[in-house]
Amino acid sequence: MSQPDEIRKIQTQGVHHITLTGADRQTSIDFWEGVLGMPFIFDQPNLDNPDEGHLYFDPGDGRLITIFTNETRTPDPARTPTDPGCVHHLAFNVSQASFWQAAKRLEARGIKHSGPKDRGFMDSIYFTDPMGLLIELASYRFEPPEGCRHADVMIEAHRIRVARGDHHIDREHLADAIELLVERRHQSLSADRGAKNPY
Template identity: 60%
Template sequence: MRKLQVQGVHHITIVGSTRQSAIDFWEGLLGMPFIFEQPNLGKPDENHLYFDPGDGRLLTVFTNESRTDAARPAPREVGCVEHLAFAVSRATFTQIPARLQERGIEFLERDRGFMNSVYLQDPNGMKVELACYKFQTPEGYRDADVLMRAHQLRMERGDHHIDDIHLADAIEDLLAQRARLAH
């Protein structure tokens, strides 16, 4: 049986509260340009806001002016989204804690071995991650190529998780592979 072949994330849609709450968070805090809005064609009592998360794809939010911000953690149950993660540059990542503190927004910072993360919640309790890889992907490769090779090295070495040494060695291996193919 043949597989369907996806080619990346097209868009993500979340259920929000009000139009202004969505704009304040997604554009005002996270800097995602507000692209346009139109009625939700599948549910006439909702509006549909479109934001650019930075890669030209879309994050959309269904809003309704009769709703209020949930202001509680979103459910973490089977079938629910645990969190949404967005890429940020290293320069931006280093500024996140101070900028969130200025706004009185609670957050949690984590070192994930191959990346750093800051977690916060949107006004409706959905967990949002701002993530920054610890490596620069060589030209002609994808982030996934580096991570797959780093994982292979980690497993071969019996290490607990991917760390800086695995990333550096993975990049070195990929560049050596490219050099061998060029000759």
């Protein structure tokens, strides 16, 4: 009698791309490159639908945002569905320098937005694309230590927050997580690496 195959994970290694249904070609280029600054890097037909185009944009990390276009579709600013299983929003990373210019630059185009939102570990601002999809511009309030990722800091900050019974991650949790990661991952000749007051 044969044994069933062992159940194993399929290990992901990052987001490869996200594909959205857009309106016409020019609206897509004007928004993704002309508003969000994503270089337009690749253009071909939708290989599953010859009536559509397939545009590729670089969101800044070498991954891809792709858009299916059709010249018969027009922008519809009504909010996209948020039912279970639907995409609620897409968040894109921006620097603090860019984040604090975002509201002014959206307003120059007449784009309504949420204004800056304090998320404890990051700052956020929300607005919709021409198709009604909610877009978030998110900016971390910290840089991870050398050799660490933002996710490494976040999981340590979460553990610290939970241990202290705090409501959400904030700057102090992040600072303590960064200190912990440096102590754990970076060597020192000192026998005692505790905090000191030399004054």
